[in-house]
Amino acid sequence: MSMAIRPKTFAVQNVEHPLHLERKDRTVRPATRKDDLDTPAVVIDRHVLDTNIAEMARFAADHHLKLRPHVKAHKSPDIARRQIDAGAVGITVAKIGEAEVMAAAGVRDIFVANEIVTPTKVDRLLALSPKTRLAVAVDNAANLPLLDRSARATGTKLGVLIEVDAGLHRCGVPDAGAALELARLVATFAHLELRGIFTHAGQVYGASSPSEVAEIGRHEGTLMVSIAEILRSEGLPVDEVSVGSTPTAKTAGAVTGVTEIRPGNYVFHDAIQVGLGVVPEARCSLRVLATVISRPAADRVVLDAGSKTLGLDRGAHGTSVVQGFGRILGWPGLRLERLSEEHGVAITAPDTAGSPLPRLGDTVEIIPNHACVVANLARALAVIEGDRVTDRWPVAASGRSD
Ligand SMILES: Cc1ncc(COP(=O)(O)O)c(C=O)c1O
Incomplete structure (x- = not known):
């Protein structure tokens, strides 16, 4: 009888059920070569990564720009930490899930460069507010009451940047008039704080030459500065004029009046950036x-x-x-x-x-x-x-x- 049981017990202990596999996988010693x-x-080549991070940080510092890298590029708190250590003021995310991971890792200043329009997501965002300075994108007046209500319930003021369409034709208000109208409305909500305007000239990825890339960047910067001036002339606070992608960060960022750049991919670069001549x-x-x-x-x-x-x-x-x-x-x-x-x-x-x-x-x-x-x-x-x-x-x- 006991002879029959022993091998059975032995087999059960060694069976590789899913949890056992998961545990083994996490404890695998990494290769050293x-x-x-x-x-x-x-x-990731650490030296090249650090060169990319340092070079963009230097550009931002030389041009008195804030650097707020988009972490959708890497989704890695280790890389976000290196960017902040190199001088980034905070990070940009596209998703609340990304914001949650980065906030849990200790990032204290997060801009969600995306429209957040459902109560569940707005509540998740504001749940980060006690420890994190937050801002979110808006391009539609219908979004404002929800954001304001949730911010009030959390006892906080939520930062807002108006998204402007600089040619990508994705989200964003289409022109200065629409930006002005929306900015005026934002200013009427007690729990929203108008911080400024932002854009992402992603159409640059369709460019076919370095000169076209540069031209799109210059247009991105000058358009945004001109809209900011119109809003300010109407008494609205526009502290941030935020632009950028990896290909346009330096040309848009060099336009006087731009305050912030948000490149993401620059930490890695890739065949597309090489092909564009970046x-x-x-x-x-x-x-x-x-x-x-x-x-x-x-x-x-x-x-x-x-x-x-x-x-x-x-x-x-x-x-x-x-x-x-x-x-x-x-x-x-x-x-x-x-x-x-x-x-x-x-x-x-x-x-x-x-x-x-x-x-x-x-x-x-x-x-x-x-x-x-x-x-x-x-x-x-x-x-x-x-x-x-x-x-x-x-x-x-x-x-x-x-
Ligand atoms: C709103 C916004 N800002 C910044 C970036 C960063 O652009 P890139 O990955 O070209 O550096 C993106 C990229 O998708 C974006 O959507």
């Missing part, structure tokens, strides 16, 4: 490591990174500057042509037929088209310095689109 990382892996490849801090898992034809290399790692993004807002689904570094003749969920299919370009290709089991390094999407899909970012893995940063707000 880049070459030992299991793939697909999302790696930075060279060397300034891309985020890379995806993938392994060659199949070589089924002479012109085809199959990788273990597909759309669930790299994203299907070929750029928002009409981007035309990328080819395929990422740049495979060191293999210029290979184009990442197709992705399925867990496979990336790279094909040799016709004019490179016969040139050497990575072999089965080789690791390749990819600069993704859109790094923000890649970070959101990852559970953690492996931090590398040279060939060493020195840290592992959880993407604590990944998937927090709530």
Whole structure:
């Protein structure tokens, strides 16, 4: 009898039920060398990341601008902390879920650059208010009573920035007249504090040359400054004139009268930024490591990174500057042509037929088209310095689109 029980007990103790697997996964010791990382892996070059953070912080300081980075790019409290340590006044988020994660990690100044129009979400936002200075986007008068009511119930004044459409044609009031009308209304609510105006000229991602990028940035800045002046001339307080994307931060930010820039992607950069001429490849801090898992034809290399790692993004807002689904570094003749969920299919370009290709089991390094999407899909970012893995940063707000 006892003979029958013992092996059974032994088997139960070792069974890998889901909780057991989860616990094992979290305690796995991280690889200490880049070459030992299991793939697909999302790696961050710490030196390049810090260069990107420092360079934008220096630009902001030199131009007497506040820097309020958009953390939807990385969703990582570790990176937000580095941005704040480098001089950022606070952060921008798109989602309340992101705000909750960042507030829990100790960020004390958060601007939600998005319209929040349901009671549940407004209450969640204001629940952060005791410890956090908050502001939210508005572009519609119908949103104001809800925001005011919730702020009053929380015993706080909620900061408000009016969103202006500077050409993206997403959210935002269309012109100075509409901004003025909305600003006047905001000023009538006791628990709302008009802080200023903001825009995001995301249409820049459809630009086809660096001069077009610069032109869109200058337009973004001058439009916003002219609207701010109109509002001020009517006695309305406009402390913040907030602009920016990664491609336009420096041109819009250089316009006199702009007070704040909100780039996000700049911490990583990616194939889209390279294609737009914003930075060279060397300034891309985020890379995806993938392994060659199949070589089924002479012109085809199959990788273990597909759309669930790299994203299907070929750029928002009409981007035309990328080819395929990422740049495979060191293999210029290979184009990442197709992705399925867990496979990336790279094909040799016709004019490179016969040139050497990575072999089965080789690791390749990819600069993704859109790094923000890649970070959101990852559970953690492996931090590398040279060939060493020195840290592992959880993407604590990944998937927090709530
Ligand atoms: C409102 C707003 N501000 C700032 C940014 C940051 O732009 P980028 O990621 O180009 O740096 C975005 C990006 O989507 C945005 O939507």
